[in-house]
Amino acid sequence: MKGYFGIGVEGVSKPVNVGTLFRTAHAFGASFVFTLGAQYNRREGSRSDTSDTPRSVPTYDFASLESFRLPEGCRLVGVEISDQAIELPSFRHPRQAAYILGAEREGLSADVQSICDFVVKIPTRFSVNLGVAGALVMYDRLLSLGRHAERPVAAGGPLGPVELPVFGEPIYKRKQRQRAAHGG
Secondary structure: OOOEEEEEEEOOOOHHHHHHHHHHHHHOOOOEEEEEOOOOOHHHHOOOOOOOHHHOOOEEEEOOHHHOOOOOOOEEEEEOOOOOOEEHHHOOOOOEEEEEEEEOOOEOOHHHHHHOOEEEEOOOOOOOOHHHHHHHHHHHHHHHHOOOOOOOOOOOOOOOOOOOOOOOOOHHHHHHHHHHHOOO
16 A cells, blocks of 8 residues: 555543554554544553554654644545535545544544544544444555455455455666656
8 A cells, every 4th residue: 555644532531442543543554543632541541452553553642733733735634524515435545644533522623623634533423442443444554545355246256366456666777767768
C-alpha cells in the first residue's frame, strides 16, 4: 500500500480503549499514533496495548490544538457521528492521512472538526467503542487502498492470488533510446 497513516484521539476518558486503539494501529501498520489534549496514562493503556506500541511506533502527545502538528501533505480525517460527515463506505482515503477520534463521552470538539480536511462517520445505529471505531476505519483504509484480489461473485474467496503489476522500463532509459534513434 502506498502512502502512510497515523491515528489518534482527542481527550481520553478510558486509557484502556486508547491502548486498544494503539495496539490495533500497530497491527495495521500505522506510521505514528498520537493524543491531543489528553492525559493518557501509558501504564493503564498498556493493559490492553500488549504490543507496547509506543516502543515500536512514533507516539506524539500534543498538549493543545495550538501545538498539534502533522507531516507536510498529511490530511486530517475526523471520525464523528454527524449529519455532515461522509459515510465511511463512500469515502476515498487520502494516501497520507491522520485519523482522529474523540473521547467516548464527548466526541470530537468543534475546534478539531473545524481543522479536519474530512469528517467521516461509521454507518451504525449508535456509537461504538473507540477501539472498535478506529479498527473499522483502519480496516476500511486497508480494503480501499491495499492490493487485494477482486471479491468473487459467489460466496467464498478468490480463485487465485493477486497478479503483480507489470511496469515498463524507467522513463529516462526510454528517452535515452529515443534520442539515440533520432541521432541526438
